Amino acid sequence: QKEVEQNSGPLSVPEGAIASLNCTYSDRGSQSFFWYRQYSGKSPELIMFIYSNGDKEDGRFTAQLNKASQYVSLLIRDSQPSDSATYLCAVNIPTGRRALTFGSGTRLQVQP
Amino acid sequence: DAGITQSPRYKITETGRQVTLMCHQTWSHSYMFWYRQDLGHGLRLIYYSAAADITDKGEVPDGYVVSRSKTENFPLTLESATRSQTSVYFCASRPPTGSYEQYFGPGTRLTVT
Numbered sequence: 663q664k665e666v667e668q669n670s671g672p673l674s675v676p677e678g679a680i681a682s683l684n685c686t687y688s689d690r691g692s693q694s695f696f697w698y699r700q701y702s703g704k705s706p707e708l709i710m711f712i713y714s715n716g717d718k719e720d721g722r723f724t725a726q727l728n729k730a731s732q733y734v735s736l737l738i739r740d741s742q743p744s745d746s747a748t749y750l751c752a753v754n755i756p757t758g759r760r761a762l763t764f765g766s767g768t769r770l771q772v773q774p
Numbered sequence: 775d776a777g778i779t780q781s782p783r784y785k786i787t788e789t790g791r792q793v794t795l796m797c798h799q800t801w802s803h804s805y806m807f808w809y810r811q812d813l814g815h816g817l818r819l820i821y822y823s824a825a826a827d828i829t830d831k832g833e834v835p836d837g838y839v840v841s842r843s844k845t846e847n848f849p850l851t852l853e854s855a856t857r858s859q860t861s862v863y864f865c866a867s868r869p870p871t872g873s874y875e876q877y878f879g880p881g882t883r884l885t886v887t
Contacts, residue, residue, distance in 0.1 A: 705864055
């Protein structure tokens, strides 16, 4: 079992719809959860982070965390073609390394 | 400008050659990281450093060497490049306390022929 799992997609949604991206993680000791956006040929860019159970909203983005289910999600409201990218879920796995463990990413396509 | 830079951005080398990828950050972040990104594997940690002169192995360290004599620089060396090391390499950094947020450099695309 991978430590951080994401559906690779592509997830295709029409412009204006809500895109829902999901991520599960294996280590119950994880405390910090991050969403990065990566455009093709570019580096990952941090867009959201969440530490507590529940929802966290930032503009069109909402991160949701459920530690009991070991599940974190990202909702993108009013999706735009410019949101088309790969979204990486990252988790701090408490192994002693001060690094994040990344999922393989979900490719999102927003159709105009 | 403040930030994290990598050089070169693109590199083609031959099998067996030594290659050094450079990473420089101006934020004075204590933690720095090297990842490689390959299709189907996502981002995998190669090495990381908690401070100058403190480095440790990540998930896939074999064939790589790092050093960190100054806080701002974290070079990654492939001692004898192999085709399996063809990849995109990202350097990242983060401050020592608080969140685990990491910030990435632009990446180096390395091709080993």
